[in-house]
Amino acid sequence: MIDFLVVVLFVIGLLSFFSTTIGILRFPDFYSRMHAAGKGDVFSSVALLLGLVVYHFHHPSLGGTLVAIKILMISLFIFLASPTATHAIISAGFNSGVAPWTKGKSPEEHK
Amino acid sequence: MQIFYTFILLFSFWLLLSGKFDAFHLTLGLLSSLLVSFMSADLLFHDQGKSDSRRCRELWRFILYLPWLCKEIIVSTVHVAYLALHPGMRKLLEPQVIRFHTRIKSEIGQVVFANSITLTPGTITIQVEDGEFIVHALNSKFAEGLPGEMEERLLRIFGEVE
Numbered sequence: 001m002i003d004f005l006v007v008v009l010f011v012i013g014l015l016s017f018f019s020t021t022i023g024i025l026r027f028p029d030f031y032s033r034m035h036a037a038g039k040g041d042v043f044s045s046v047a048l049l050l051g052l053v054v055y056h057f058h059h060p061s062l063g064g065t066l067v068a069i070k071i072l073m074i075s076l077f078i079f080l081a082s083p084t085a086t087h088a089i090i091s092a093g094f095n096s097g098v099a100p101w102t103k104g105k106s107p108e109e110h111k
Numbered sequence: 112m113q114i115f116y117t118f119i120l121l122f123s124f125w126l127l128l129s130g131k132f133d134a135f136h137l138t139l140g141l142l143s144s145l146l147v148s149f150m151s152a153d154l155l156f157h158d159q160g161k162s163d164s165r166r167c168r169e170l171w172r173f174i175l176y177l178p179w180l181c182k183e184i185i186v187s188t189v190h191v192a193y194l195a196l197h198p199g200m201r202k203l204l205e206p207q208v209i210r211f212h213t214r215i216k217s218e219i220g221q222v223v224f225a226n227s228i229t230l231t232p233g234t235i236t237i238q239v240e241d242g243e244f245i246v247h248a249l250n251s252k253f254a255e256g257l258p259g260e261m262e263e264r265l266l267r268i269f270g271e272v273e
Binding site: 015016022026027028029031032038039042043044062063073080083084094100101 | 201
């Protein structure tokens with residue numbers, strides 16, 4: 001049962017990492033690529049980390065539980081850091097005047 | 112009081128990271144977290160004017176907000192995956208940059224709002240300046256959804272009048 005849950009979480013995490021990567025490669029411009037990079041990231045790494053936390057329940061022990069809590073703290077950190085990093089990168093791009101892709105129409109707004 | 116809260120936080124963090132519960136390590140942790148909390152309690156609790164009960168209420172409502180945010184993150188991952196793997200992706204996209212003003216006054220509220228926008232499907236925050244948000248949206252459907260429900264929720268959390 002535990003193994004099944006772990007495998008499911010890992011597969012979910014890997015699949016969403018896969019589609020995130022495909023998204024980064026396929027999206028048309030800098031901004032929409034950041035959509036893929038900034039979002040897919042959080043969920044997939046949290047799913048992988050949760051898989052590790054569940055795996056620890058095979059041999060519950062004090063040390064193992066501490067490690068599990070530490071892993072949860074890492075996912076909390078990713079939760080905070082990933083949107084912030086996305087924000088920093090995209091804001092730098094915006095400030096240096098990267099034009100957004102607008103499907104061939106004239107761009108309405110960029111510096 | 113702020114020093115005490117900081118101390119509790121730091122000491123529990125010490126216990127978590129060290130994982131050793133003998134007298135030597137406990138004393139070390141006690142001393143160092145006391146020292147650090149005396150030096151830097153005002154960094155963690157930035158806004159001195161808030162009352163403790165208000166802080167607790169905000170924290171509690173923020174915790175209640177998290178499940179909704181998690182749901183949004185899952186939806187947004189599925190959405191990005193759908194777009195990335197869709198053969199006619201460029202037809203579905205209609206990126207645009209929009210600006211709007213938020214009614215959220217507090218700084219921490221605006222930070223949470225900006226991060227939440229980035230995490231929810233189809234939208235990403237580019238810049239926040241004096242309450243003006245510049246947001247990149249993947250198509251007009253998502254652009255219309257802003258500020259919308261999320262701002263309402265965050266106003267209920269951080270919008271409390273002094």
